[in-house]
Amino acid sequence: MKLLVCIKQVPDLESRFKPDAAGVWYNETDLAFRMNEYDEYAVEQAVQLREKLGDGCELTVLSIGPDRVVEAIKKALAMGCDNAAHIQDSAASSKDPWQIASIISAYAKDKGFDIIFTGMQSQDRGSAQVGVTVAEQLGLACTTTITSFDYDNGTITAKRELEGGIKAAVKLKTPALVTCQLGLNIPRYPTLPNIMKAKKKEITAIAVADLLKEAALSTTTSFHPPAKKGGGIVLEGDVADLVEKVIAILKDKTAVLR
Amino acid sequence: MKTLLIGEYRDGKLLESTYELLGFADQLGAESALLLVGSESQLPAYSGTLYIADAATCGEYNPDLHKQLVLNAVQQENPDYIVFLHSSYGWDLAPRVAASLKAAQISEIIAFADGSFEVGCCNAKMRRSVKPNSSTTVLTVQAGAFPALQAGGTPTVRKLTADVTSPLEFLGYEPAEKKDVDLGKAEIIVSAGRGIGKKDNVPVILALAKALGGELGASRPVVDAGWVEHSHQVGTTGQTVSPKLYVACGISGAIQHLAGMKKSDFILAINKDKDAPIGEIADVLVVADVMQFVPALTAKIAA
Structure with missing residues (x-):
């Protein structure tokens, strides 16, 4: 069995975002980067399957981006991936989803992966x-937004999350790709021995130009904060004062405090 | 300009969200046709062309079959835009259709201007304007971003069929977990978000809910982390609520959460991040540490 998990490194979403010089994406200065949260669930699920299948199973983690993404790759290796592919691209953020998918597909095309795991979406884009799109390009069976996963002898059984807490159970034959929703499992924290072991695992670097042959299908023309709607009151300052103000407002504007 | 709108039908029912697509096409000023894998006995209130495939024959959603049905309608209709809701159906199916046509896809749009589409990013804190480079474009529209339009009338029905073998099989639905609290009827809800920091802090939020005579709510990350049971979850995959007072404690305001509580009469948000998207819909945003402010507020109310 050959497994692939695709991860993205994203900024801490608690950060303040400022447009870059071109005004089409965020300025990376002062941002701290981490593994996309959805992808942590994808890695965990892939590692669990890798452990269940044991010897003869190989799990590769892939990430596209500048040198900083190696940090996210190392975390995935410490969580239990066997080896890694770093698609080196300092301009990854300017690629559209079609191009990103095309890069992954070009990498995966001849490698015979049985199951590809991805996050359901990235937190930044x-x-x-x-x-x-990768599944379509490679002609794989695919299901999305899974909150449970089971594999047995060439068949995946998964539950998809629908609206209002309803789930749809589906069965699909491998080769397949699944996109992982939050809550699918409990992603592990890498242990120190595993972090040390991960240092010896192989990270293959590949230039993006070797894989990308597709033009972008869409273009970002602007990155900006939402227009402030106004209306809402913003209160700042000393906690005791804030409490007084909030109680006065609740008494004035709502019927819940007398 | 022509749009092909992909409506939703599930488990024998036309989903109301389908009318949001009609509202979107109307705002776009585009001629529209609607596609539905549904039932002729349950036609939408719509007077345009309706491409319909029989759900009784097709079964519940199968991506490979639905993709082929959409592609068949695209061939007949030749639309400029193929439009889905950004829902579990839309985000699963839209990229398949886009890839087959090698069309641009722009996801979760909330507005448009001059052939460019506005989408949220960075956890709804920022926006992007995106332009398609292809002649046909696939769009998914954010749930709730465009008001539903029920113009009435009877559609001109065109039947659609496709014969597809799929590696995927639908097994069945699992109903939502039983709710031990019906937040939909609560007049006051105090919800905990990730900003409360840890599970041990949940009682602090619960204490405020008690002091106000309300119920405890929670955002998705808090439920996923096991801090609060799913029956308390507010949002797209939890409960939709409209209390007289909604207090959001340490909730940043992901779209899925906002969709579940934005109809509340009065929204009080407490967040240390002044730019958190919850501030966009809150009547009052208190910029403070939740764990300092909430106990102080509870003490004052209880006094």
């Missing part, structure tokens, strides 16, 4: 396209 959030297109929810890349995983499904």
Whole structure:
């Protein structure tokens, strides 16, 4: 069995975002980067399957981006991936979802992966396209937004999360790709021995130009904060004062405090 | 300009969200046709062309079959835009259709202007304007971003069929977990978000809910982390609520959460991040540490 998990490194979403010089994406200065949260669930699920299948199973982690993404790759290796592919691209953020998917597909095309795991979406771009597009490009069975996963002898059984807490159970034959929703499992923290072991695992670097042959299908023309709607009151300052103000407002504007 | 709108039908029912697509096409000023894998006995209130495949024959959603049905309608209709809701159906199916046509896809749009589409990013804190480079474009529209339009009328029905073998099989639905609290009827809800920091802090939020005579709510990350049971979850995959007072404690305001509580009469948000998207819909945003402010507020109310 050959497994692939695709991860993205994203900024801490608690950060303040400022447009870059071109005004089409965020300025990376002062941002701290980490593994996309959805991808942590994808890695965990892939590692669990890797452990269940044991010897003869190989799990590769892939990430596209500048040198900083090696940190996210190392975390995935410490969580239990066997080896890694770093697609080196200092301009990854300017690629559209079609191009990102095309890069992954070009890498995976001849490698015979049985199952590919991805996050359901990235926390920064959030297109929810890349995983499904890879499946289409490679002709794989695919299901999305899974909150449970089971594999047995060439068949995946999964539950998809629908609206209102309803789930749809589906069965699909491998080769397949699944996109992972939050809550699918409990992603592990890498232990120190595993972090040390991960240092010896192989990270293959590949230049993006060797894989990308597709032009972008869409272009970002602007990155900006939402227009402030106004209306809402913003209160700042000393906690005791804030409490007094909030109680006065609640008494004035709502019927819940007398 | 022509749009092909992909409506939703599930488990024998036309989903109301389908009318949001009609509202979107109307705002776009585009001629529209609607596609539905549904039932002729349950036609939408719509007077345009309806491409319909029989759900009784097709079964519940199968991505490979639905993709082929959409592609068949695209061939007949030749639309400029193929439009889905950004839902579990839309985000699963849209990229398949886009890839087959090698069309641009722009996800979760909330507005448009001059052939460019506005989408949220960075956890809804920022926006991007995106332009397609292809002649046909696939769009998914954010749930709730465009008001539903029920113009009435009877559609001109065109039947659609496709014969597809799929590696995927639908096994069945699992109903939502039983709710031990019906937040939909609560007049006051105090919800905990990731900003409360840890599970041990949940009682602090619960204490405020008690002091106000309300119920405890929670955002998705808090439920996923096991801090609060799913029956308390507010949002797209939890409960939709409209209390007289909604207090959001340490909730940043992901779209899925906002969709579940934005109809509340009065929203009080407490967040240390002044730019958190919850501030966009809150009547009052208190910029403070939740664990300092909430106990102080509870003490004052209880006094």
